[in-house]
Amino acid sequence: MTMRLPNFEYVAPATVDEAARLLSDPGRSSLIVGGGTDLFPKMKRRQAAPTTLVSLSGVDEMRGVRFDSAGNCVIGASTLLADLAVSHQVPPVMAIAAASIASPQIRNTATVGGNLCLDTRCNYIDMPETWREASGHCLKDGGEVCWVAPRGNRCWAINSSDLAPVAVALEGSVRLTSVHGERLIPVEDLYHDDGIACHTKSSEEILVELLLPTGGTRAAYRKLRRRGSIDFPLLGVAASARFDEAGTCVSARMVIGAVAPAPVRATEAEEFLIGRQFTDEVIGEAAGIASGPVRPQDNTDTGSRYRKWMVPVLVGRALSDLVADDG
């Protein structure tokens, strides 16, 4: 079946301020577009119907990587994933995560901002309009029932961004701008555990840049997907830790992606790791603790039991990567 885009107005401002003004125009129902690799398919499926797309592709100030005076690595939101994947300026784990996203063609168009602001995904909502009409619209689609958990009253669509768990593990923050001003928030606070209202930012706010602290942190990312050449994560585990000279962990973050509407911090496992050396036994125990509260739903490729079963496996691999990364 050929799915066509609906009609829309396309505007390409040259500055962040101009983009913010356009997004605040009450006469338009606007959405931001980065590379459009997620938004255009959604529009074809009639999951989004903006009258105007505000493209950020002409905003030069939002592209590239720099370092600020506090030593943060600052990644412009319009930086392409293809450039991030080969960058020697960004933390290596960010480049690894970027290189694992989609395919080379998509990475040549897709942006960092679009990845961090990706809408949640679910087998039911990501169907053509005719299919959704025939089977009945779900909660996220304006209906009254969630087909994944019909006895509940919430949406379990999944945050499938590969960069989000890594940015949370690295204790990153994002700068958001609108006509109402600017704010800097931890990446962790960008997400809601709700498949419908999955971001805490308003639709007028532009994610301008991602700031990542640098120095002294080891980090790793492990991703489970069906085809290594293109697919979304079925599970993603980002881990970061700092160690003292004796090799004892002094701080740790473990973040599990693609199992819930927001990246999930495994805080109990993080606390368990502090004060310990990462022996095989400690890694095994931490992996078990981390997977305990994770409850994947049956709304993406492969069954939820398989994804649950793989959580401790990937956590164990990510923690072992931290031991191997002793530089």
Ligand SMILES: Cc1cc2nc3c(=O)[nH]c(=O)nc-3n(C[C@H](O)[C@H](O)[C@H](O)COP(=O)(O)OP(=O)(O)OC[C@H]3O[C@@H](n4cnc5c(N)ncnc54)[C@H](O)[C@@H]3O)c2cc1C
């Ligand atoms: C076949 C296929 C495979 C894919 N595989 C993966 C994968 O493995 N991992 C993965 O993470 N993703 C995957 N994706 C999804 C998508 O391609 C990427 O997440 C990509 O990074 C999205 O970036 P974009 O610039 O194209 O976003 P867009 O499609 O332009 O936008 C996505 C959303 O973000 C909003 N947005 C964009 N930029 C900003 C900004 N600066 N500020 C505020 N809001 C903004 C848009 O309004 C929209 O809601 C895949 C997509 C396809 C089609």
Ligand code: SF4
């Ligand atoms: S989790 Fe439920 S409400 Fe959310 S998109 Fe899927 S079927 Fe719809």
